[in-house]
Amino acid sequence: MADKADTLTFASCHEPPDAFAGNSAALYVHIPFCRDLCPYCPYNKVRYEPDLAAHYHQALRTEIRRAGERYGRLDISSLYFGGGTPTLMLEKLGDVMNDIRECFTMTGPAAIETTPANLTPETAERLRRLGFGLASLGVQSFQDRFLRQIGRPYDGTTAARACAILKDAGFPTLNLDLMFALPGQTTDNLRRDLLDAISHGPDQITCYPLFTFPYASVDRWVTQNRVVIPKQRQRWRMYRVICDTLAEYGYVRASVWSFIRQGAAAFSSVTRDRYLGFGTGAASYNGHQFTFNTFSVPAYNEAMEGGRFPTAISMPVSTRLERMFWLYWRLYETRFPKTAYRDFFGSDPELDFAGVFRLLRLLGFVEKETDEWLTLNTRGCHWVHLAQNLLALNDINTVWTAARAVPFPERIEL
DSSP: OOOHHHHSEEEEOOSOOOOOGGGEEEEEEEEOEESSOOTTOOSOOEEOOHHHHHHHHHHHHHHHHHHHHHHOSOEEEEEEEEESOGGGGHHHHHHHHHHHHHHSEEOSOEEEEEOGGGOOHHHHHHHHHHTOOEEEEEEEOSOHHHHHHTTOSSOHHHHHHHHHHHHHHTOSEEEEEEEESOTTOOHHHHHHHHHHHHHTOOSEEEEEEOOOOTTSHHHHHHHHTTOOOOOHHHHHHHHHHHHHHHHHTTEEESSSSEEEETTOOOOOSSOOSSEEEESTTOEEEOSSEEEEEOSOHHHHHHHHHTTOOOEEEEEEOOHHHHHHHHHHHHHHHSEEEHHHHHHHHTTOGGGOHHHHHHHHHHTTOEEEEOSSEEEEOHHHHHHHHHHIIIIIHHHHHHHHHHHHHSSSOSEEEO
8 A cells, every 4th residue: 555644745836736647627716605504514614794705705716717728628527606605605606617618628617515504596597598408406305393493594494495496497417415423313204204305306316424523613512411222223224215215216326425316417526536625615526636725715716816726735646546546536436347347457466446346245235246247125225325424524624624734834644
């Protein structure tokens, strides 16, 4: 294995990644503003202030235009707006979309997140006119008890109304996010939420467990309120309920967390092999370098106003580490392309493809296998989730804790 000090250390850096192979990348745009800061949410966010958002809007446009000058007309395979609550800047998103189209060549779909509390028919229509074809609605639950518990500023009726608004607006792909492993939640509660979600006819349903990052307010909320999070055995039962219920109604697994209707296009915010991020805390990855922008909104605005890039930290990515990233995301997608794996990994003796497949079979994680594909079963998907908790989330916590404490850290060891 490569030396961890060489491959898993972020160091101070003030330049975004260099060229993208094939002149192609996905784009991510981060809008950090929320009217209400939900205690469970671990993402980079701040309370919405009109003046701060106005400055951020200009800084974001500047970063996009400077990236266009740096990279030329990249082919954009997908565009994703996340947050925060991107629709809080709805009136300013037209400028941002125009800048992206002027600087780059859009060849893929545009997606955006929103929440029931911020959605009206006018908002949905505006998003469609701006060119968004994929919408993800953070419902989390249709039950008032759980919405109050996790600090959501709406009730189940509002959540149901928001689903109908997006459906009526005619988005080609509609995803609904639900949470599970909530304090006090039973499998019956979870199945009720799943059936409510299914009743709205979304193209995709994504179910996330409640994560408790030490740096996030959810961890303090859990400790202060003596909240009991379901144990792993109960989470396993809940995951089986999710898989069984959605399969019963014609949904098929598209990733560890996501399930799509037969024939629908899968919606994902994370499974991109190369991507360029704009905004506070946004990450970029070109295959051999991983960078993060500063997590501080004021520092981000000041950097762009001062003619500097907002890049804060960078990590070099070796060929071996790149392959491991690729392997992780293919497992996350749950359907593994054998030929692509052989081609990508070549003759790496430490990551022999036959050995990986033998291990998956030995552990009982395989549902179906052909010469070209290997598909994980429910048990295998659950263990990918556990591995994510034990490995990836710990590293994310380390990086985000340091990056939130200091706008431009000198060094972060993983």
